[in-house]
Amino acid sequence: MNEAVFLREKFREYYEQNKVSGPSGISQREFGVGEFGKKITSRHLSFSSADEFNSFLRNNAPLFISHSLGYYAFPSARPMNAKELLKADLIYEFDADDLKTECKKSHDSWFCGNCGSTGKGNVSNCSKCGAGVEVDEWVCPDCLKAVKAQVFKLMEFLEEDFGVSEGISLNYSGSKGFHIHISDENFSKLSPQARVDLVDYLTAYQIDPVSLGFFLSKQKKFVCPPPGVAAGWQKRILNGVEALFERGSFEEIAVAGNVTTASAKQLLNERSTILSKLAEGVLFQLPGKKTEGFWNSVIEYVVKLQRLDIDRQTSVDISKIIRVPDTLHGSTGLVAKTIPFQEFKEFEALNSAVVFGGEEIVVQVAKTPKFFLHGEWWGPFDGEKAGLPEFVAVYLIAKSKAHIVSGV
Ligand SMILES: [Zn+2]
Ligand SMILES: [Zn+2]
Known part of the structure; x- marks a missing residue:
């Protein structure tokens, strides 16, 4: 049996049993679908209601379906500007592809x-x-844990720096990451330039400590904004410095400040002075001429710890389309599950996003590493025939790593 046909049949069964609510403002969104191996093959589709959308899913069982960030007066019109953009969600995608994890x-x-x-x-x-x-490329629980850390950082930015806690939703991408959709009105009307500025803020792009008030004064004191008036990145840097000294690891301080471990140990002995000076708007003076180099290096280090790794270009492209939450991902057969925030910490995508059953399917598997799915490790495989539970077979077939032999 043809693999694409097999997947489509499985996806159809899923959509017959599971209704997908679709994005907010569904009738104003543009949709796009993809086929085996291609995430987007046609765009400019639109649906008048969630019912129409679901009957499309049941009838067509697309291997990929995405919706626009934008809400349009005429979502199926083309070219793009004939759609008449009304507003657009802000969407941040975090993907293991962008992180250099050890695994x-x-x-x-x-x-x-x-x-x-x-x-x-x-x-x-x-x-x-x-x-x-x-x-x-493969994904494992460790990769997804690293991606999760990025999501938590973004949530912190949204709440602490922008005061947003409503109108945010989170879902697994169905593959290697997570998507955050922000439909809050204060954000959905932002201009493209404002979206770029926002990404620059989150990624600390071209951040300038001097203009933020961290510099060596004429009196040779390294000054910083007093904590009481510090805001945004000023506050983040101060908190970062404080946390660094509170963690109290001389090895980390040596790396952060680019000094010897001996100097770092001495600095750690001065911890209480450093922290009380900081509260007065001055950073501790080091012997000789080391002050400026040390603090600039520490600032760079604490900024790196807190900034987000998101792609500047893709996160501001208003015309792009993104996987519809709670639909299936055609390269994995996993569902792009919506995750309530209170469950995110415990959420194990490679368990919770598995939707297919355990009926055995015999497949010819290509070379694969060991991979994790639904609470177990599978493989490694190296060109052998194997009888595998349906959810594993679907995963491998969708990844173009297996062919069906029999049992269908
Ligand atoms: Zn070569
Ligand atoms: Zn991994």
């Missing part, structure tokens, strides 16, 4: 089409000939 060394691998070399890990160039390589 990738064990589950990702690369192949060089130029010289035929292969290797473990996620690299962009061949270690032998330097050509660009093809990477076989």
Whole structure:
């Protein structure tokens, strides 16, 4: 049986039993669908209601379905500007692809089409000939944990820096990350430039400590904004410095300030003075001329710890479309599940997003690393035939890592 047909049949069964609520303002959204191996093959679709949307899902069982960030007067019109944009959600995507996690060394691998070399890990160039390589990417609970940390950081920014706690929803992407949709009116009317400014703030892009009030004064004191009046990144930097000294690891202070561990130990002895000086708007003076270099390095370090890793360009593209929450992802067969915030901490995507059953399906599996799904590790496989539960077979077939042999 053809793999694409098999997946579509499975997806149809799912949509026959599960109703998807669809995005808010459904009749004003543009939709796009994709096929096996292609996330978007056609766009400019629109639905007048959630019922119409669901009957489309049942009848067509698309392997991918995405909706626009934008709300339009004429969502199916084209070209884009004929749609007449009314407003647009702010959406942030966090993906394991953008993070350099250690676990990738064990589950990702690369192949060089130029010289035929292969290797473990996620690299962009061949270690032998330097050509660009093809990477076989997988996701594991550790990758998703790292992505989660980014989501928590964003939530903190939204609440503490922007005072937003309503109109935010969160869902698993169905593959390697999470999506945050912000439909709060204060954000949905933002201009493209304001969206860029927002991303620049979140990523601390071109942040300038001097203009924030952190610099060596003429009196050779390294000044900082007094905590009582500090706001935004000023406050974040001060909190970061405070937290660094409160954690009290001289190894970390040595790295943060680019000083020897001996100097870091001495500084740690002065911890209470450093913290009380900071409260007065002055950072502690180091011996000789080290003050400026040390604090600039520490500031850079604490900024890096707090800023987000999000792509500047993709997060401000208002015309793009994004996976509809609670629909299936055609490269995994997992559901892009909506996650209530109070459940996010405990949410294990590779368990909770599994929707297919355990009936055995015999598949011919390509080379794969060991991978985690529904509470268990599977594989590694290396070209063998295997009888696997349906949810594992669907996952591998969707990833183009298996062919059906029998049992369907
Ligand atoms: Zn090569
Ligand atoms: Zn991983």
